[in-house]
Amino acid sequence: MSDKVLYVMYDDDEVLKNSAKKLVAKGVKIAEVFSPFPIHGIDSIIGVKNTRLGIMAFLYGLTGLTLATIGMRFLMITDWPMNIGGKPNFSYLENMLAFVPISFEFTVMCAAHGMAITYLLRNKTLPGMPAQNPDPRTTDDKFVMEIRLSDNQNISEADLDGMLQEIGFFELDKKEIK
Amino acid sequence: MQKEAAIREPLVLGHKTYHDVTQDVCRPIEDKAPKMWYILFGIALVIGLYGVGSIMYLLGTGVGVWGLNKTIGWAWDITNFVWWVGIGHAGTLISAVLLLFRQKWRMAINRSAEAMTIFAVFMAGTFPLIHMGRLWVGYWVMPIPNQFGSLWVNFNSPLLWDVFAISTYLSVSLVFWYIGLIPDFATIRDRAKKPLAKKMYSILSFGWSGRAKHWNRFELVSLVLAGLATPLVFSVHSIVSFDFATSVVPGWHTTIFPPYFVAGAVFSGFAMVQTLLLIMRKAMGLEAYIHTKHVEYMNIVIMVTGSIVGTAYITELFISWYSGVEYESYAFINRATGPYWWAYWSMMTCNVISPQLMWIRRLRRSLLFTFFISIVVNIGMWFERYVIIVTSIHRDYIPAAWSMHFPSHIDIAVYIGTIGLFFVFFLLFARFFPVLALNEIKTILKGSGQSYKESPDYHKHH
Numbered sequence: 001m002s003d004k005v006l007y008v009m010y011d012d013d014e015v016l017k018n019s020a021k022k023l024v025a026k027g028v029k030i031a032e033v034f035s036p037f038p039i040h041g042i043d044s045i046i047g048v049k050n051t052r053l054g055i056m057a058f059l060y061g062l063t064g065l066t067l068a069t070i071g072m073r074f075l076m077i078t079d080w081p082m083n084i085g086g087k088p089n090f091s092y093l094e095n096m097l098a099f100v101p102i103s104f105e106f107t108v109m110c111a112a113h114g115m116a117i118t119y120l121l122r123n124k125t126l127p128g129m130p131a132q133n134p135d136p137r138t139t140d141d142k143f144v145m146e147i148r149l150s151d152n153q154n155i156s157e158a159d160l161d162g163m164l165q166e167i168g169f170f171e172l173d174k175k176e177i178k
Numbered sequence: 179m180q181k182e183a184a185i186r187e188p189l190v191l192g193h194k195t196y197h198d199v200t201q202d203v204c205r206p207i208e209d210k211a212p213k214m215w216y217i218l219f220g221i222a223l224v225i226g227l228y229g230v231g232s233i234m235y236l237l238g239t240g241v242g243v244w245g246l247n248k249t250i251g252w253a254w255d256i257t258n259f260v261w262w263v264g265i266g267h268a269g270t271l272i273s274a275v276l277l278l279f280r281q282k283w284r285m286a287i288n289r290s291a292e293a294m295t296i297f298a299v300f301m302a303g304t305f306p307l308i309h310m311g312r313l314w315v316g317y318w319v320m321p322i323p324n325q326f327g328s329l330w331v332n333f334n335s336p337l338l339w340d341v342f343a344i345s346t347y348l349s350v351s352l353v354f355w356y357i358g359l360i361p362d363f364a365t366i367r368d369r370a371k372k373p374l375a376k377k378m379y380s381i382l383s384f385g386w387s388g389r390a391k392h393w394n395r396f397e398l399v400s401l402v403l404a405g406l407a408t409p410l411v412f413s414v415h416s417i418v419s420f421d422f423a424t425s426v427v428p429g430w431h432t433t434i435f436p437p438y439f440v441a442g443a444v445f446s447g448f449a450m451v452q453t454l455l456l457i458m459r460k461a462m463g464l465e466a467y468i469h470t471k472h473v474e475y476m477n478i479v480i481m482v483t484g485s486i487v488g489t490a491y492i493t494e495l496f497i498s499w500y501s502g503v504e505y506e507s508y509a510f511i512n513r514a515t516g517p518y519w520w521a522y523w524s525m526m527t528c529n530v531i532s533p534q535l536m537w538i539r540r541l542r543r544s545l546l547f548t549f550f551i552s553i554v555v556n557i558g559m560w561f562e563r564y565v566i567i568v569t570s571i572h573r574d575y576i577p578a579a580w581s582m583h584f585p586s587h588i589d590i591a592v593y594i595g596t597i598g599l600f601f602v603f604f605l606l607f608a609r610f611f612p613v614l615a616l617n618e619i620k621t622i623l624k625g626s627g628q629s630y631k632e633s634p635d636y637h638k639h640h
Contacts, residue, residue, distance in 0.1 A: 014624075036196065036365065037617040038393035051395040057402045075321055075330040084334060101339040101417055108406050109346040116353045119399045120384065123392050125360065129385025136368035138388055139361070139617075141196035 004157065005031075006147040007134045008164060009171040013039045016143040019167045020045045023147075026163060028155060032146040034138040053122070057115040064110025068103045134173070142170070189283055189626040191466040196620050203616040204366055206462045208375075211609055214461065222601035229595010232588050233308055241311045243588045249581035250572055254589040255309045256421075257563040258596065261446070262302035263344070263418055264439075264559060267411060268447025269295025270351050273358075274407035277400065282626060283475050285618045286467045289362075290458060291451045292355040293611070297603040298450070299348045301596040306340070308592070336420035343417040347410055354403045360386045361396070362612040415443040422566065429509035429570030432497075438490035442559060445483035445529070448476050449555035456549045458608060467614055470543050477542035480555065484533025487562075491530060509570055517582060518569045521561050528558020 010016040017039060020030055030046040033039065043050070073092045076082065076099075081089040089095050120126055138144050149157060164172060194202075236243050246253055269292035276284035307316050319341045321331050331338050363383035370376040386392070416436035423435040432438075452473065459468040498510040513522045532554050536542040573580045607613070 033390040034388045035390070035393065036200075036361075036388060037620045038397050039390070040621075042390050043394050046390060048390050048394055051391075051398050053395055053398050054402055057406075061406075071321070072333050076333050079328055080330055082332060082334070084332070089334075095334065098334040101336075101413065101420075102333060102342045104409070104413060105339070105342040105346040108350065108410050109342075112350040112353060112403055112406050115399060115402060116357060119357070119395055123386075123395060125384035125386050125392070127384055128381050131364065131367065131380065131383070131385050131387055132389075133364075133368070133387035139365040139368045139386075140200045141620075 003177050004149040005175045005177055006145075006149075006160065006164075007173040007175065008145040008147065008169045009135065009137075009173070010143045010145075011141065011170045013037075013143055015168075016145060017042055017045065019169070020145060022167050023145075023163065027152075028147060028160065028163065029151040030145050031148045031151055034133050034135075034144040034146070036139050036141065036143075039143070053115055053119055056118050057111045060114025060118075061107045061111030063114070064107040065103055067110070068099075068106035072099050072102065134175075186626070187471045188628040189286065189467075189471065190619065190623055191469055191628050194466065194623060194627055196623065199616050199619050199623065200365055200369070202464065202466070203362075203612050203614045203619075204369055206608070207366060207610060207612065208369070212461070215605065215609060219602065219605045222598045222605060225598025226595055226602045227598075229592055229598055232591035232595055233304070236308060236588055236592065237311075237313055241309065243586060245584045245586040245589050247581050247583070249574060249579050250568060250583045252571065253564075253568050253583045254585055254593060255305050257560065257567050258593050259302050259305035259309075260418055260439075260563045260567075261560050262298045262305070262596065263415065264443035264446045264563075265450045265556075266295045266298035266302060266347075266351075266447065267415060267440075267443035268451045269293070269298075270347070270354070270407050270411050271444055271447065272451070273354060274404040274411060277404040278408060281475075282622045283472050285615050285622060286464075286472055287451065287455060287476075288618075289355075289358065289611075289615045290455060290607070290613050291447075292351060292358075293607045293613075294450060294454060294604060295351055295447070296348065296355060297600050297607075298447075299344065299351065300603070301600050303344060303348065304596060306344075336417065336424050339417045340421060343414045347414045350403070350407055350410060354400075354407055357396070357399060357403070358615055358618070359611065360384050361388065361617045362615065364388065365616060366612060412440050415440045427570050427574075428498075428503070428505045429513070429566065432494055434490055434493060434497075438487065438494075441483045441486035441490065442529075442562060445480060445487055445533070446556055446559035448480050448483070449552040449559070452476055452480075452548055452552035453556065454604065456545055456552070458613065462608065462613060464614065467619060470545070473545060473548050474543050477536045477548055477551075480551075481533050481536035481542070484529060484536075484555070488530035488533075491526065505575070508573075512573055513565060513569045516569065516573070518565065518572070521565050521569070525558055525561040525565050528554045529562060532558070 008019075010019065013035065016033070016035075020033070020042065023030060024045055033042055033046055035042075042048070069092075076089050076095065077092050083089075092099075133139060134144055134146065135142065147160065149160075152160065190199075192198075244253070244255065269288070272284050272291045273288040276288075307313055310316055319331060319338065321333075360383055363379050364386035367376060367379035367383045370379055416439065419435035419439035422430040423432060425431055455468055456473070459465055495510050495514075498507045501507070512518075532551050535547075535551065541547050568583050572582060
């Protein structure tokens with residue numbers, strides 16, 4: 001099914017935010033916003049849910065801590081209990097203090113890398129991926145709203161044009177996509 | 179958008195628009211490199227290669243080529259290691275701790291400070307590796323299953339903690355830095371005209387497109403990474419200090435080492451940031467973004483951490499006497515009045531007296547003076563490590579074993595070589611990477627840009 005996409009460009013983040021607010025109030029669904037930097041407050045206007053990457057970071061951290069604990073317990077207590085200066089490693093608990101630094105470091109390492117990798121995969125931003133922004137200026141000083149006609153079945157294209165003319169914009173670009 | 183008090187000095191000077199920010203940061207990358215860049219790069223490369231050659235010679239011959247002897251088994255190698263790790267503390271502190279404290283001025287300096295951090299930690303990592311003597315078995319520091327009767331590394335040892343701390347710190351800093359770089363690479367990609375540059379920056383920018391959802395994730399990832407990196411910064415130098423603090427050598431087994439080392443690391447790291455940025459802002463025409471106010475803020479950090487370091491020196495001295503242990507007090511008396519008195523007093527002058535001058539407003543806002551002090555502090559911090567390491571072991575319990583350390587020319591060449599390599603990396607960074615977090619700067623333009631501040635109703639006419 002072919003679809004028509006409107007790219008509405010603005011030259012200021014505040015102006016885009018106000019226009020988005022007005023459009024959403026009129027029942028227009030905005031599919032996406034492209035901007036050179038994070039526009040604070042845009043997420044709730046266009047209905048972008050908060051990311052759950054923080055929870056993932058916590059889970060990765062927990063994994064790291066578990067792995068470090070299991071690993072050090074096996075290596076230092078079970079497999080080869082070292083006797084250093086007449087102080088043998090009898091149990092994990094007795095030697096816990098010596099294991100704190102590495103437990104911490106490994107937790108942080110797993111949390112940070114796990115989260116970063118998930119972030120890149122979820123964004124689909126990986127080395128060599130093609131750029132997806134509609135206009136190269138959106139990484140400089142322009143801000144673009146993407147409105148899909150298929151998302152707005154109950155509003156005709158002419159109505160939408162009228163609304164946009166009334167609200168104002170910097171540039172308007174329409175594109176057919178298959 | 180966050181409003182800021184009108185009396186605060188704007189963080190971005192001049193009447194900059196979003197586009198100006200992009201232009202100012204991208205211009206040095208897109209233009210031809212100035213002649214001075216090639217000259218500096220050439221010098222750094224020659225020094226760096228001399229260092230690499232010396233390391234090859236060291237690896238081929240053995241650690242005996244260093245000026246170590248049976249009493250002083252650790253000297254320049256570990257001094258340089260700790261010095262570089264210390265320098266490597268400012269970057270992540272600036273980008274992580276200052277992010278948590280919502281210090282907007284970090285945005286102008288975090289990128290280059292983090293780059294500096296990463297390169298400094300590379301240099302630091304070199305020393306423990308070559309100090310093993312047999313670099314090719316360096317992987318033995320990892321707990322890898324093996325054929326030696328399942329012999330594992332010693333998890334009770336601070337040296338192994340160091341392996342984990344440094345590798346975590348390096349890799350997490352690298353990730354933090356790169357995640358911030360991706361949107362800025364995308365800006366350069368979208369401006370690039372030459373096909374090769376376009377291709378390269380396209381690969382580097384991972385196809386970033388600046389969607390609202392991506393920015394939402396970006397901000398959270400930055401915040402969580404900052405939260406993770408903050409305790410990491412403090413843990414790394416604490417663990418480096420455990421290398422000494424858990425030993426039984428008088429002068430080393432000091433319980434105040436962890437906080438004292440961390441403060442010292444931040445102190446020296448900020449000094450190095452000042453040294454580099456004061457030159458970089460001039461050379462790359464970034465005076466509007468990194469100006470006197472930024473320098474002043476950093477000088478205040480130097481002053482505070484310098485005072486912590488000074489307090490630690492004096493506490494250490496007092497406790498050595500108060501402990502009533504004669505060996506302990508001898509270690510410190512020997513430092514100040516023994517054959518290494520010159521190193522001790524250089525350390526005291528550079529690290530205790532010089533940062534106190536920053537109380538004077540005119541001095542901490544003077545760029546020339548700041549540059550001078552930043553060099554002094556870096557020299558002082560090298561001496562601090564030298565004093566701690568060498569003076570504590572050069573006179574032990576048996577006077578017959580007393581000795582002095584004289585660096586061999588390989589000692590000096592490896593050290594100078596790492597400085598050369600560091601500048602090779604930093605100059606490459608300044609040439610090809612966006613040295614300012616340009617997209618982050620745009621977020622503070624309205625809150626803290628000069629033109630927006632001077633006319634509070636500026637954006638109402640839109």
